[in-house]
């Protein structure tokens with residue numbers, strides 16, 4: 016009896032992977048700010064030892080209602096005071112922001128640094144293989160910062176060395192851009208549609224890949240569509256043993272299988288859960304990539320409730336990426352002129368072809384797309400209402416209809432369409448991401464002592480959510496960057512480099 020118990024304990028111990036305490040990402044993702052160098056200086060519009068923003072409406076990122084006529088004092092990169100009856104320190108550079116609103120810098124949780132090109136794309140959405148993923152090392156960081164994303168997770172990389180070098184260049188003041196949690200290369204299984212991804216050979220390869228890239232400096236991981244359960248488990252265990260988190264855009268592995276394995280986050284809301292897809296077999300991806308499961312799922316039904324309860328019980332976060340799924344719904348909102356202007360001629364043409372193709376859906380296809388999107392929104396709302404941690408990011412890939420940075424703002428608008436108040440939507444897009452990364456004491460909300468990462472928009476997004484599109488200045492570590500200048504610098508280049 017005693018021996019049996021001892022054996023049981025030993026084998027349990029052998030089965031459980033070492034779980035290190037989560038690594039403190041603050042020193043890596045939010046290092047001490049550097050002085051902006053010559054390549055960054057042209058975009059700086061506010062830089063002074065003490066800055067006071069006065070008469071401004073504040074949405075503080077906690078989900079609390081907007082407050083009018085506030086004063087914020089920024090000193091040495093930190094918010095040193097915020098409130099109505101704040102005395103402006105003598106000598107402060109004071110900026111009257113009447114008619115404007117500030118909210119915390121967004122923490123983008125699905126913010127890639129690449130674009131997906133489709134060689135020789137034609138109007139029927141056919142092109143020549145292979146799909147190519149050009150790295151947007153020039154335009155993406157500028158577009159994110161210009162649109163108020165001050166911290167992001169790259170959520171899967173095709174050029175991890177480039178992403179790491181870029182992060183260091185930004186941190187050292189050599190290039191403009193946001194704070195970054197760099198994710199390792201996609202942990203993809205066999206038969207990927209992407210020629211730039213390494214196909215994992217087996218669980219040992221998954222473990223070694225995670226260990227290698229953690230050593231190179233990445234601070235998160237992402238599993239991809241064709242990874243198997245055994246490979247995912249090896250990757251999850253290795254990441255956790257290093258104190259790092261791992262998310263997934265899954266297909267061969269279902270949401271509940273991944274949750275049981277110990278994944279920390281699931282990408283794409285409830286759009287890519289394949290458990291009820293026709294023809295689903297273990298460890299293999301389906302043709303519909305989860306759309307059939309979501310279409311058939313009643314968001315108020317027992318199966319949906321059980322799935323949501325299971326994810327919450329296992330502390331799995333879910334990342335909403337509505338802008339990319341919006342693209343498959345006919346009559347979706349067109350890209351804003353400022354976003355269109357950042358496209359290269361080629362990317363602009365491909366976007367318009369994809370858009371026209373979606374508009375040509377049959378009524379039955381269109382209805383199915385609409386219902387699936389509605390189910391996806393309802394599931395996310397139910398997940399958050401039940402206590403789940405909902406994160407936000409745009410996924411600037413898809414059919415090209417989502418642009419880095421602009422997509423982050425569009426995500427907030429779609430969260431409002433989904434049923435959240437503007438203050439709740441901003442909370443999801445800022446604070447929740449910070450919380451997931453363990454950075455909530457530094458960024459994600461506006462309070463005395465926190466980092467001065469904040470976004471200035473003209474108008475009042477708490478009443479008219481589209482006012483969130485009017486970004487004028489973005490503060491990162493207390494330095495203000497001119498949105499229009501950053502956008503002008505990448506005009507015509509997104510999709511190119």
Ligand SMILES: [Zn+2]
Pocket residue numbers: 125127170171264410412
């Ligand atoms: Zn993605």
